[in-house]
Amino acid sequence: MLLTLTGHSFRFECENLCRVFFPYSPVRVPEEPEEPAPGESWAETRVVQEPSGGWCYTVRASDGRDVAERQTTSPELAEYPLTRLLYEVLSGLTGISPAWGMLTGVHPVKLLRQHVERLGFESGAEDYQSKWLVSPARVDLAKRVLSAQKEAVDCLSPQSFSLYVGIPFCPTRCAYCSFISQDMQNAKKLVEPYLRLLHQELERTAQIAEELDLELVSVYVGGGTPTTLSPEQLEALCGKITSLFSFGRCREFTVEAGRPDSITPEKLLALKDAGVTRISINPQTMSDRVLENIGRRHTARDVEEAFALAQSLGFEDINADLIVGLPGDDFPGFQETLDRVLGLGPSSVTVHSLALKRSAAMVTEEADLSLHKRPRETAAMVDHSIRRLTGAGFEPYYLYRQTRMAGNLENTGWAKPGCVCRYNIYTMDESGSVIACGAGGTSKLKDPYSSNLKRVFNFKFPFEYISRHQEILERKDQVKEIYEQFCQRLH
Ligand code: SF4
Incomplete structure (x- = not known):
């Protein structure tokens, strides 16, 4: 799609809106005037100041066949009148009314x-x-x-923080994955050095939390797949966390077990003994054929066995992640997946809409994206999940969106009463501070006295995390400085 901008600098939001209506044609914004290719969709956006001092906004656009044009005026030069006009023109041309309207952001x-x-x-x-x-x-x-x-939000105090710990290793790589995760075949030799340094980062973080008088309210160990670690490594990691931080006000300790093919009785026992309160076992789908399509080396039966094992060991709070829009899946298949998963007795279910980043193997190999391109069927599956989960006594408790998402929908976490994952709320909704340790982690520090949020990034790859670990520790000092600035502004 060709997008031109004249007389304004609202490029980012105009591009995002074009993607909502034309998700499969990359948006080009040329520096020099350029004609669209035959049949190509295009949009011209123009803002001109009128002699009266007000502003005139014009949008002309085409879906490659028809052309539409509209104008509006506003006393101000602002993004909203232009993007609303663009939205209305594109919606009229395509006949699409996106579920989230003009909203293109993730929160x-x-x-x-x-x-x-x-x-x-x-x-x-x-x-x-x-x-x-x-x-x-x-x-x-x-x-x-x-x-x-x-x-969960009302009980936060200015001292509250959550701890995220990243384990960027997986048994094998799923076809839809864009996460910077190393599969164990290639990364075995990195695991021990990685864990040694992760323990050091946790020590530094605990020291900072103590110096700032912060209170831990939730812990989330994610990845990757944390249960790719051995029982001994899991025991040492969870033991390190519980020994370093005060758990007096900590309401939950989640470990994402994730892939059922990584779960063993010994690992679950190690987690249980360490005080882990919540785990996630993620089927994504209960169709063996779809699991094979996406390169997950486990079956639906493995999911059932992992659930039964965890429940027999006393885990009551178990989340199950599902994905809508997987290649080879369809509406009846998704219905069956949801029914079977609910039959396992999870306390929470997260329904993701497939989002394909460019780095995912499914995109680079141009495999079957047909369902991703059938937004109506994807939307019907998501609507079914809303009705079915509501009927089964679950409430939606966190929600976020991504770019390149099937049907331009959302990911929603559903939980039985009393079983929300606080960490998910704080990090996805940016309502509470999160300090992250490990590769791929991002600390999100929320100013308790305003809506400001500052981010501090760790390196994404385990190799960089190991080779440049001194910088990781220095970034923890940044966390401390940011907190001190928040407090100074108050006084
Ligand atoms: S388990 Fe998750 S992080 Fe690991 S490869 Fe699959 S999608 Fe990626």
């Missing part, structure tokens, strides 16, 4: 919270809907999420 619930804080719950939600043109069904979902988060 739609965070935005709803801002409206609600300003105007109250119902009026804030109405304002959100009419300003961003969000569908009634998605406004309802976002309102339910906001309500389900309330207790």
Whole structure:
């Protein structure tokens, strides 16, 4: 798609909106005037100041066949009038009314919270809907999420923080994965040095938390697949975490067991003995054929056995991740997946819409993306998950979106009452601070006295994490400095 910008600098949001309507044609924004190729979709956006001092906004666009044009005026030069006009023109041309309306960001619930804080719950939600043109069904979902988060968000204090610990190793690499994870065949020799340095980073983090008088409220060990580690390595890691940090106010300790092919009784026992309260066992689908399509080397039966094993060892809080839009899956297949997973008795279920980043093998190998290109069927599956999970007593409690997502939908975490994962709320909704250790981790430090959020990144790859570890420790000092700045601003 060809996008031209004249008289303004609102490129980022204009590009994002074009992608919503034309998700499979890369958006080009040429420096020099350029004609669209025959049949190519295009949009011209123009802002001109009028003699009266006001601003005139014009959008002309084509889907490659028809052309539409509209104009509006505003006393201000601002992004919103232009993007709303672009949205209306593209929606009219394509006949598409996106579920999330004009919203292209990853945190739609965070935005709803801002409206609600300003105007109250119902009026804030109405304002959100009419300003961003969000569908009634998605406004309802976002309102339910906001309500389900309330207790976890309200109990945060300025001292609260969550700890994220990254284990960037997996048994093998899934075809849809864009995460920087090393498969164990290639990375075995990195694991021990990685863990040694991770323990050092945890020590430095605990020291900083103590110096700043911070209170740990949740722990999440994710990846990758943390259960690629041996029982001894898991025991040492979890033991390190519990010995370094005070767990007096910590409400949950999650370890993402993830792939059932990495789970053994010895590993689960090590987690249980270390005080882990919540685990995740992620089927993604219960169709063996689809599992094979996406390169997961386990079967639906392995998922059932892993659940039964974890439950027999006393784990009551178990999450199951599912993905909508996988190649080879269809509506009846997804219905069956959801029914079988609910039959396993999870306390929470996360329904992801497949998002394909360019680094995923499925994209680079141009494998079967047919379902990804059938947005109606994907949307029907997501709608089914909303009805089925609601009927089974689950409430949506966190929600986020990604780019290149099947059907331009969302990922939603559902939990039985009392079983929300606080860490997911704090990190996905950016409502609480997270300090991250390990490769691929990002610390998100929320100013307790304003809506400011600062990020400190760790290196993504285990190799860099190991070879440049001194820098990782120095970045922990940045975490401390940022907290000190937050406090200084208050005084
Ligand atoms: S288990 Fe998750 S992180 Fe690991 S390869 Fe598969 S999708 Fe990627």
